[in-house]
Amino acid sequence: MDIKAKRIGYYPSVLHSERGTEFVNSALDNYCREHVIRQQYSDEYTPQQNGLAERFNQIIIESLRTVLLDSGLRPTLWNEILSSCTLLLNQIPSHRSKNSPYELFKNTSILLSFxxxxxxxxxxxxxxxxxxxxxxxxxxxxxxxxxxxxxxxxxxxxxxxxxxxxxxxxxxxxxxxxxxxxxxx
The missing domain is CATH 2.30.30 (SH3 type barrels.)
Structure with missing residues (x-):
């Protein structure tokens, strides 16, 4: 998160997450306290409280399934293909910005011909x-x-x-x- 904060010039003010062990631990608590980041947690077993994240996860899985079926590659290569799907999806500008998520974090874009x-x-x-x-x-x-x-x-x-x-x-x-x-x- 430090590298991302340096790129965009600030730390997030709120970190909203589910209550998984990767988000609820002393290391993350100390990090958030040190950088004045407020932590919010959704209730257990309520994915609708994480609507945007859940929707994006659904889009990623649908993209992965489509590419696997279209390419004829073995499903065991899902991790390689998933990485490419997320890279491509991060090239699409959001409705709130003219820039894509990739451009916002990297200050550059990837040519579509790539x-x-x-x-x-x-x-x-x-x-x-x-x-x-x-x-x-x-x-x-x-x-x-x-x-x-x-x-x-x-x-x-x-x-x-x-x-x-x-x-x-x-x-x-x-x-x-x-x-x-x-x-x-």
């Missing part, structure tokens, strides 16, 4: 020296985005996950799917 369809087939150029007769790269699928590194998260056919810089997106069509069968991913 976002590609999750599950898109890619060809990755290998950085290792190979003999002239060996393949020069690998095939994989886009499973996520890394905004900090301005790179993509790629899952290769052998299940390794990498952040390559030398790669090319293949056409997102049936021909590419013939090359990249879903059993490999």
């Amino acid at each position: 976002f590609k369809p999750i599950g898109n087939p890619v060809a990755v150029l290998s950085n290792q020296r190979k003999s002239k007769l060996e393949p020069r790269g690998y095939l994989g699928k886009l499973i996520g985005l890394n905004a900090e590194l301005k790179s993509y998260r790629i899952r290769l056919e052998d299940s390794r996950i990498i952040n390559p810089k030398n790669m090319k997106f293949l056409d997102f069509n049936q021909e590419a799917y013939k090359l990249l069968t879903m059993e490999n991913f």
Whole structure:
């Protein structure tokens, strides 16, 4: 929270949360007291008191489900895909501001051209020296985005996950799917 406060220039005045152990503990109590942040808790088993947070959680889960179904990727990759879904959702300006949540916290935005369809087939150029007769790269699928590194998260056919810089997106069509069968991913 300190880093976020330095970026936007102030600490929040109120921290509203549920009564989970991650929010009700002496470390957070001391932190809030030190920075004059008032803590408010919702009643137990009343998610309607956290309406905005619960609605946003619902939007995130729906986005995750849609991307998983559309991409054909395995559900075990949900954490990688969830990260990309939240990054994309944080690019949408709120109704109260002309800026997106990402812009408000980072003072910069991400170009929309950076976002590609999750599950898109890619060809990755290998950085290792190979003999002239060996393949020069690998095939994989886009499973996520890394905004900090301005790179993509790629899952290769052998299940390794990498952040390559030398790669090319293949056409997102049936021909590419013939090359990249879903059993490999």
